[in-house]
Amino acid sequence: MRRKPQIAFFWLSVLLVALPFLTGAALGNSWVRVLDFALLYVMLALGLNIVVGYAGLLDLGYVAFYALGAYLYAWLASPHFGVHLPFWAVLPLGAALAGLFGVLLGAPTLRLRGDYLAIVTLGFGEIIRIFMNNLNAPVNITNGPQGINLIDPVALGGFRFAGTQQVLGVSLPSTYLFYYLFLAFTLAAIFIAMRLQDSRIGRAWAALREDEVAAAAMGVNTRNLKLLAFAMGATFGGLAGGLFAAFQGFISPESFNLWESILILCMIVLGGMGHIPGVILGAVLLTVLPEALRYIGDWQRHAFGHVYVDPSDLRMLLFGLALVLMMVYRPAGLIPSRQRKREFAAEDGVAEQEQASLYDARG
Amino acid sequence: MDIFTQQLINGLVLGSIYALVALGYTMVYGILELINFAHGEVTMIGAMVALSVIGLLMGAAPDLPGLMVVLAGVLVAIPACMLLAFAIEKMAYRPLRKAPRLAPLITAIGVSIILQNAAMLIWGRQYVSFPRILPEARHELFGAHITDLQIAIVALSLLIMAGLWLLVQKTRLGRAMRATAQSKEVAALMGVNVDRVISATFVIGAALAAVAGVLVSAYYGLAHYYMGFLLGLKAFSAAVLGGIGNIAGAMLGGLLLGVIEALGAGYIGDLTGGFLGSHYQDVFAFFVLILVLVLRPSGLLGERVASRA
Amino acid sequence: MSIKRAVSSLPSLAAGMVLAVAASLSLSGCGQKTETGDGSxxxxxxxxxxxxxxxxxxxxxxxxxxxxxxxxxxxxxxxxxxxxxxxxxxxxxxxxxxxxxxxxxxxxxxxxxxxxxxxxxxxxxxxxxxxxxxxxxxxxxxxxxxxxxxxxxxxxxxxxxxNDAQQGKALGQYAVGKLGAKKIAIIDDRTAYGQGLADEFEAAAKAAGGEVLAREFTNDKATDFTAILTSIKGKDPDLVFFGGMDPQGGPMTQQMKRLGLRAQLLGGDGLQNINYLKLAGVDAEGVIASSPGLPIDxxxxxxxxxxxxxxxxxxxxxxxxxxxxxxxxxxxxxxxxxxxxxxxxxxxxxxxxxxxxxxxxxxxxxxxxxxxxxxxxxxxxxxxxxxxxxx
The missing domain is CATH 3.40.50.2300 (Response regulator)
Known part of the structure; x- marks a missing residue:
């Protein structure tokens, strides 16, 4: 595979293109919908990975940017304000708005470290959600807890992503169409995330993450880099938010609670922070796992003719257990980056030194 | 009735509860620099265990005075929570002591989810009501109302904080804890059994959580498998506000957060001419928290660490 | 991006997806029938x-x-x-x-x-x-x-x-018309249900001639309502309407009593259930709540x-x-x-x-x-x- 990367690349592309058809035929359309969500979460995880994994800034309010992107999309493409801008115009605006808020959040928190930063970002996430939930009076901006409904379906040059469409003689339900749309965005996100990591900026982020003081001494502009990390991460979040709104057609503040932020953080830590393949795997696993565990009930009915344990009682329990076990046995994530792996293999003393510098709050 | 006094009392009672839970966060953080996300759930387990015992006792001996029954509940809940915390530390945190800092945070979240769902399986999904067996006498204080239970909550949390401060400052264990917090290696060289000290810290924090859990469910009249999460979050915010790792800071942060919330919900509408209402109570609280941290990045009483040397 | 690098990350995407499909396949099992044995x-x-x-x-x-x-x-x-x-x-x-x-x-x-x-x-x-x-x-x-x-x-x-409009309207008219409430305070839990019901109630109560003194808010996870209740008490209403569910209604009822708030508490179908009575305990006495539809009997x-x-x-x-x-x-x-x-x-x-x-x-x-x-x-x-x- 290493010798013939082009061939492997080709087969992987074929697989990714064919995946919705395979899934749809084997499991039904609802699983294609799960795949759509998985791609959405891959984008979110890649975005948060820039902030947490690259720059080492622990952000617990990431979902705020997701919400901003989604709400901006809903405002500019739904009957709520009677504005119906096209998809390609709204999406960048949402990403830009989220990026702007990323800088707004980043600016006052530059001096904060580690867990103090975590609690401030958490507060920021909650503040955004509370505003979304309450800004229906005195002026109705967000429609409050009722959420915004009837968001325009994606339309690209007269081609609408709604119902079932005929493309080259193949009939594609909207979930399939969204899969390809999301796949395109996800691949772009992967590309950007990779280029960022290898760039001058990426190396500066790594320096910042490992030792802020040393980085500053080496002439790294820590302020701008932190702001850039927040802005970049937020932009990914805003983009995913806009796609989410277009996909669901309905958004309400319930979809943007603290648990979403925690879940996305779990994805990147579980998969292997700072390492793109790990982050992707983490996101896909944590999206799909709860859905797959849904079948525990059916499976029990098959095996015993009766449901003994309520599936979703067990679902979350198993999910929690998986998080703990995974971390205890693979603390650097499922697919850790090579650098991280080295740190773990190193002697205790060295490893400890390295870790003391990771996301550290104290001297 | 004096509204302002009443709001102050409301805030102080709420704040005392936050403070009691915040102490557990701050102790663990002080030693391990770990946000023990599961601490809120330990509080919940304390409430649930106590409620089960109370239910059993009321069935078996209906003539016992209410205070005795609740006390019995607390006395069972404390060791139960201590055992739980000991197990959590040993299984979920100790293996990760050398891992990157975010790994134990994720296990903490995992443990938190496990405890919530285990509690849901054991005690059900419904809200459990706390029987009305405690004396409910109401007193007048500067034109406001305060009940026996509210007085007890404030007094207990002050007492516990003082006891904890003495423990940390004056006892052998306390000295070992402070030494471990500064440097695990050096403490170990000096003959401190670091593992035991860390276990002790978790266990003491859990005992406080058990007391807090019973107080919370008695005060609000209910318990629920999800109650620990938000309480824990608020308490953690309080600990950070006061300067995490600092015992007096946790108390100060807790009381302050409680008062801010109460005054925020009570007056934010009047202050903004009705533009913002009590739905922005949490926004107000978080805003103050952010403001404090931006101005004093290590909390109110936290050590000021200018920069890592 | 070199193709080599791309290849290193694509497998995880593809593998994850395929894994997902495989896992669910093995769990989901059986096919479906569209006809029974007797041909129906x-x-x-x-x-x-x-x-x-x-x-x-x-x-x-x-x-x-x-x-x-x-x-x-x-x-x-x-x-x-x-x-x-x-x-x-x-x-x-x-x-x-x-x-x-x-x-x-x-x-x-x-x-x-x-x-x-x-x-x-x-x-x-x-x-x-x-x-x-x-x-x-x-x-x-x-x-x-x-x-x-x-x-x-x-x-x-x-x-x-x-729907909520029908229920909120009935509640608003009842509060002012039957209960004779003139000064009203409204609390809602900021959920789609609670807010919708409270809005409809407010409109109907106002239309019937009631005066809304205060509109306060909480959330569907809160347990402490003393701050908003104290502020409501300062305005001395005849009636407090709560748009929300029993887990909040229970402690809210107790806290109203504790603060010496004597207003009548009125709620929707979120309160009209057995669990609310358990959670509010003796303080539930006299509380009025509605439910859409007829009582089963x-x-x-x-x-x-x-x-x-x-x-x-x-x-x-x-x-x-x-x-x-x-x-x-x-x-x-x-x-x-x-x-x-x-x-x-x-x-x-x-x-x-x-x-x-x-x-x-x-x-x-x-x-x-x-x-x-x-x-x-x-x-x-x-x-x-x-x-x-x-x-």
Missing amino acids: QIVRIGSVAPLTGPQTHIGKDNENGARLAVDEINAQGLELGGRKVKLELLGEDDQAEPKTATIVAQKLVDAGVVAVIGHLNSGTTIPASKIYFDAGIPQISPSATAVAYTAQGYKTAYRVMA AMPGGAEFRKKFEAKYGAIQVYAPYAYDAVYALVEAMKRAGTVEPVKVLAELPKTDMQGVTGPVKFDAKGDTTGGAVTLYKAVGGAWQVLETVK
Whole structure:
């Protein structure tokens, strides 16, 4: 595979293109919908990975940017304000708005470290959600807890992503169409995330993450880099938010609670922070796992003719257990980056030194 | 009735509860620099265990005075929570002591989810009501109302904080804890059994959580498998506000957060001419928290660490 | 990006996806039949409600209500257009969560259901309704009360219960007209349900001549209401209306008493349940709350329904009779259409005019029920007593 990367690349592309058809035929359309969500979460995880994994800034309010992107999309493409801008115009605006808020959040928190930063970002996430939930009076901006409904379906040059469409003689339900749309965005996100990591900026982020003081001494502009990390991460979040709104057609503040932020953080830590393949795997696993565990009930009915344990009682329990076990046995994530792996293999003393510098709050 | 006094009392009672839970966060953080996300759930387990015992006792001996029954509940809940915390530390945190800092945070979240769902399986999904067996006498204080239970909550949390401060400052264990917090290696060289000290810290924090859990469910009249999460979050915010790792800071942060919330919900509408209402109570609280941290990045009483040397 | 680098990350994406599919394949198992042994056609109907989470008991109740109707219809034998039809109810769990609701809705559409009874909550019913509309199959909710559900213009969306506007209006008029409240304070929990109900209540109370002194807010996870209650007490209202559920209503009632707030507490169907009485304890005495529809014993077919239902599933929680009527309304439309084909059934649904367990079932142009009654109850000695029914 290493010798013939082009061939492997080709087969992987074929697989990714064919995946919705395979899934749809084997499991039904609802699983294609799960795949759509998985791609959405891959984008979110890649975005948060820039902030947490690259720059080492622990952000617990990431979902705020997701919400901003989604709400901006809903405002500019739904009957709520009677504005119906096209998809390609709204999406960048949402990403830009989220990026702007990323800088707004980043600016006052530059001096904060580690867990103090975590609690401030958490507060920021909650503040955004509370505003979304309450800004229906005195002026109705967000429609409050009722959420915004009837968001325009994606339309690209007269081609609408709604119902079932005929493309080259193949009939594609909207979930399939969204899969390809999301796949395109996800691949772009992967590309950007990779280029960022290898760039001058990426190396500066790594320096910042490992030792802020040393980085500053080496002439790294820590302020701008932190702001850039927040802005970049937020932009990914805003983009995913806009796609989410277009996909669901309905958004309400319930979809943007603290648990979403925690879940996305779990994805990147579980998969292997700072390492793109790990982050992707983490996101896909944590999206799909709860859905797959849904079948525990059916499976029990098959095996015993009766449901003994309520599936979703067990679902979350198993999910929690998986998080703990995974971390205890693979603390650097499922697919850790090579650098991280080295740190773990190193002697205790060295490893400890390295870790003391990771996301550290104290001297 | 004096509204302002009443709001102050409301805030102080709420704040005392936050403070009691915040102490557990701050102790663990002080030693391990770990946000023990599961601490809120330990509080919940304390409430649930106590409620089960109370239910059993009321069935078996209906003539016992209410205070005795609740006390019995607390006395069972404390060791139960201590055992739980000991197990959590040993299984979920100790293996990760050398891992990157975010790994134990994720296990903490995992443990938190496990405890919530285990509690849901054991005690059900419904809200459990706390029987009305405690004396409910109401007193007048500067034109406001305060009940026996509210007085007890404030007094207990002050007492516990003082006891904890003495423990940390004056006892052998306390000295070992402070030494471990500064440097695990050096403490170990000096003959401190670091593992035991860390276990002790978790266990003491859990005992406080058990007391807090019973107080919370008695005060609000209910318990629920999800109650620990938000309480824990608020308490953690309080600990950070006061300067995490600092015992007096946790108390100060807790009381302050409680008062801010109460005054925020009570007056934010009047202050903004009705533009913002009590739905922005949490926004107000978080805003103050952010403001404090931006101005004093290590909390109110936290050590000021200018920069890592 | 070199292709080599790309290859190193793509496998995880592809592998993850494939793994997902494989895992679910192994778990999901069996295929589906469309015919029974005796040659009658199997027709699937979906039923969606939260079957896990805090509302499990209510969700299961909905499903059981629908199942009772389906079993009865099958036992009597259903024939459409000269062909024997056997109904099969597919029960799904939406966890009361909007995102899950859409996944489950899609799952049902995939499974080829011809109609859906559900969902339970407004927050899940609304996003799911888009999927049913796209698929062109009728959806009848037994219990979603948000006005927005039928206001989307989907000709597939129906409900058999009075909506929030109808309930809020009845409550507002009752507060001012019957209880004589002049000065009113309103609290809501900022959920779609609580806020919607409180808004409708406020409008109706104002229209009836009541004065709204204060509008306070909390959230659906709060337990401490002392701050807002203290501020309400300062304004000394005759009546406090709470738009929200029992877990908040219980402690709120206790805290009102503790603060010496003497105003009458009035609530909607979120409070009108047994759990609220438990949580509020002795302080619940005298609290008034409403519930859409008739009390089960006052329903035309209530006593008989109770007997049938309790023999199979135990005590009725709340909405089972509505789920039961929803199935019958659907099957009646199928009979008139002479087929299960959704397009033809949808053409027949607006003409529904039947006598159900809960009363006459008729739909207006939007798909709302026209016979929506609201009943008011008062907590007396730890039980709910019927005060009166408002039509």
